[in-house]
Amino acid sequence: MINRIPWVLVIFLVALWVPWYGSRFYTFLATDIAILALFALSLNLLLGYTGLVSFGHAAYFGIGAYTSAILMKTHGMPFAVSFPAAGLMAAAFALVFGYFCVRLTKIYFAMLTLAFAQIVWAICFKWNDVTGGEQGMPNVPYPDMSWMAAIPGLGGLRLGDQFYLLVLVLVALAVAALRRIVSSPFGRMLTVIRENPERAEFIGINVRRYQLAAFAVAGFFAGLAGALFGIFNRGVFPDFAYWTKSAEVLIMTILGGMGHFWGPAVGAMVLTLLNQQITSYTEYWPLILGSILVILLFGFPGGIVGALVAAGRRLTRRGNA
């Protein structure tokens, strides 16, 4: 029964409604969640599907954000150009950095991804002429959304609401593409590599090349998320690429559950909402976050979605019996 409901479609439709029943604040939260969900899902292509632990995924988020912001603000390019360019630029960097990373394994791989991310951060931080240095680039313009007025019902919306709808549609398309990729033959090869990279070589898979491809694809989608986030945030700043951002997306992914496609999206939502709720009561957010993580890692190693799926199975089994 529960399985019959097209949950993803339901959630998408509910999310589309947010500007009409919510306040400005709900739109703000929903935009944040949608973008971070894409970011976390892109990381999971590496973490959950290929078995590669990246500690530096924020680099590609940051590169995407800066690429799009520089194109739109400095060069006056339309969003229709800057958005795909952000993904491609991030993928190009991922290809170069990844070339070195996939030559290492396990913790050395992770450390090298972190090292490259810190280099990206340092460049954003210091290259004043292009990136605005420490001050970042404030006032990234909204895309031109005047065309939305032609769609009945959307003309009267605030800019922020219109942008949210744009984000929602673009994220949905990107996530659909990611979903398609993980169930493609390419995705299957990644799972095989995660399961047993040694054996994968002996069925004719060039493991490093596939890992590199996965790294670039993950970078591409992180770059798209970054481009959206820069506009949403009304500016891009060096800390987009900082290691704490990499840690945050890693936590989201693990919190939601990296063993399930939608896990990281759930993680992004739960973490964002918790952060909102808790910071309005107490300043001890890191303490609470730490405690949640400890409970999670010991109690629910499969993350939130892992626990829900297990509970669902138990229910249906009882229902059948």
Place this chain on the structure above:
Amino acid sequence: MLELRDLHKRFGGFSAVAGVSFELPRGSIMAIIGPNGAGKSTLFNLITGHIPPSAGQVLLAGRDITGAPPYEICRLGVGRSFQRTNIFPHLSVFECIQAALIAHHRMGRNFWRRSETLYRAETEALLHSLGIADKADSPAGALSHGNQKQIELGIALASDPDILLLDEPTAGMSAAETHETIDLIARIARERGLTLLFTEHDMEVVFSIAQSIGVLHQGRLIALGAPEVVRADTEVRRVYLGERE
């Protein structure tokens, strides 16, 4: 088909393989026997690109493949199984075989098709011939040791190799399972016209299907030839066969 020329492998100061040469004609079945630690698995690892040799050459159909990476050697038609089962534990049995078929057909570059719809008939046929069709949907890692060995074999066969290297394909199996598996391997080798190189501790099995036998001892081939010749060889009797009787 396969030719080894004076192959060596040293680990530090220790010679695990010390000058092995032989030629394996197309379509033949050869067994490598020898006591524990003789260097059998190391020899297989050298042939399949798992580890690079310290010296010597491996030729496949006249082509030098020494030091090539495993995925290339696999694509050239060399399949192998491992002594210690080496499968994809969280995939279903079906998915393990299907993945190997996808890799073999070089479909892995495809980002758009749905992998679960691919090569279903071939996967099912292979599972049937291995006798594990009823376990298709179980996670591979949850099955019995004997079944995992069969999956191991299935993964190797899915690459449609011309030459198949099996490292103790029946290790840890019961006597009945061993016989079934060996019959199966012999049948598949005959049907597909495979060249087969295998190691095995069960002498009955070895003498029943091998057309030639190489005896490895401390990294050296101390005897090589037809089963009757090897059985009669006095040195072999002393270092190996005698040891077990």
